Amino acid sequence: MPPTNLSPFSRRSFLHLSGAASAAAAFSIMTEPLLAAANRPKPLANDKDAVFIDANENPLGPCQPARDALAAIIPMGGRYSDGLTEDLVNTFAQMEGLAPDYVRAFAGSSPALRFAVIAFTSPQNSYVTADPGYEAGMFAAEAAQARVVKVPLTKTYAHDVKAMLAAAPDAGLFYICSPNNPTGTVTPHSDIEYLVENKPKGSVVMVDEAYIHFADTTSAIDLVKAGKDVIVLRTFSKIYGMAGLRCGFAVARPELLEKIMNRSGWNFMPITAVVAASASLKDPRLGSERKRINASVRQGTFDWLDRSRYSYVPSESNCFMLDTKRPGKEVIEAMARQHVSIGRIWPVWPTCVRITVGTRAEMDRFQAAFQKVMTGATAMSLRGADFLRSSREAPRRRNLASTFS
Numbered sequence: 001m002p003p004t005n006l007s008p009f010s011r012r013s014f015l016h017l018s019g020a021a022s023a024a025a026a027f028s029i030m031t032e033p034l035l036a037a038a039n040r041p042k043p044l045a046n047d048k049d050a051v052f053i054d055a056n057e058n059p060l061g062p063c064q065p066a067r068d069a070l071a072a073i074i075p076m077g078g079r080y081s082d083g084l085t086e087d088l089v090n091t092f093a094q095m096e097g098l099a100p101d102y103v104r105a106f107a108g109s110s111p112a113l114r115f116a117v118i119a120f121t122s123p124q125n126s127y128v129t130a131d132p133g134y135e136a137g138m139f140a141a142e143a144a145q146a147r148v149v150k151v152p153l154t155k156t157y158a159h160d161v162k163a164m165l166a167a168a169p170d171a172g173l174f175y176i177c178s179p180n181n182p183t184g185t186v187t188p189h190s191d192i193e194y195l196v197e198n199k200p201k202g203s204v205v206m207v208d209e210a211y212i213h214f215a216d217t218t219s220a221i222d223l224v225k226a227g228k229d230v231i232v233l234r235t236f237s238k239i240y241g242m243a244g245l246r247c248g249f250a251v252a253r254p255e256l257l258e259k260i261m262n263r264s265g266w267n268f269m270p271i272t273a274v275v276a277a278s279a280s281l282k283d284p285r286l287g288s289e290r291k292r293i294n295a296s297v298r299q300g301t302f303d304w305l306d307r308s309r310y311s312y313v314p315s316e317s318n319c320f321m322l323d324t325k326r327p328g329k330e331v332i333e334a335m336a337r338q339h340v341s342i343g344r345i346w347p348v349w350p351t352c353v354r355i356t357v358g359t360r361a362e363m364d365r366f367q368a369a370f371q372k373v374m375t376g377a378t379a380m381s382l383r384g385a386d387f388l389r390s391s392r393e394a395p396r397r398r399n400l401a402s403t404f405s
């Protein structure tokens, strides 16, 4: 059954993606906004006063040079102008020290993710991912009729590459999301290298770097340059604040990109997305400034959670997992009644919810609502009271490894 709270558009899309219409599902692309909308409590769908920290969006939106580029391109909207996409690809390739034929632009990284999974998995070649991990690739693997292998994160919330290798000698594609969605934790470059060096012949490692700009970690693009079987995904939806504009890249050896393109086909990019992306890449201060803003709001939230004795997984990204010590779904609904839409749960961690780091004002609203919801629980249920007492008495526990492993 599709959720009842979706807009007519999302509801139709969800039906297509949920397997209810499996023929259509084979051609559809699962995305974060659809997953977020499918899990959003009904009253929030049209709540103009609500805070939405449920879809890992960037509340700052496009930077000023990107906005200027968008405004300036409007008169050119009657032209396909594919040369602009070439300029964008060349700019990115030059910045990363890559040949331009190692880079393909897509309308967001979701199509690249989807079609890479379709290209490299099959009934004989499984899809291997972390649990909890970003779900979109699993939908693609199902469409490819591939076995989906979910491997728990390590105690430090990295991808457990050795367990991933052991679990799937038949792997077609290993999906590594670093920083991970939903935990915001990174997988060391050395672990990714180990995976690449020890993977079954013919398989590929796809490293989704959607959130890399928020974290202090090393990109896997060097492995692409070294000629390895690695596909790196990048998006403009996160630090660049362009989720609604739709632009992303797949970075890989040309023959791997060709296999993805054989599945996805080719289409013109929207020139709005392309010029905004080019302007964002050329803004020298954008990345570091936004990284600092996100880190500062995230740290402020963590400090408050520490003071209030709530547990969470320390994140290096724009989202983190918060321990609700009771079914997360109850907390999502209670927060919705406070006009705060928080992110979904992952079945493997049913007492955790994903929180997106919003603006400071949004996180103030989150804190007030969360405190109300959690303290209200003490008055209403013995279980809630037990939770609060034990969390006050327990030593501060930021690392939740013992809870989840």
Ligand code: PLP
Binding pocket: 031, 032, 033, 055, 056, 107, 108, 109, 110, 111, 113, 134, 177, 181, 208, 210, 234, 235, 236, 237, 243, 247, 248
């Ligand atoms: N990869 C990850 C891990 C994500 O969380 C998202 C969106 O939230 C995407 C890819 C897709 O982003 P987009 O299609 O907007 O580029």
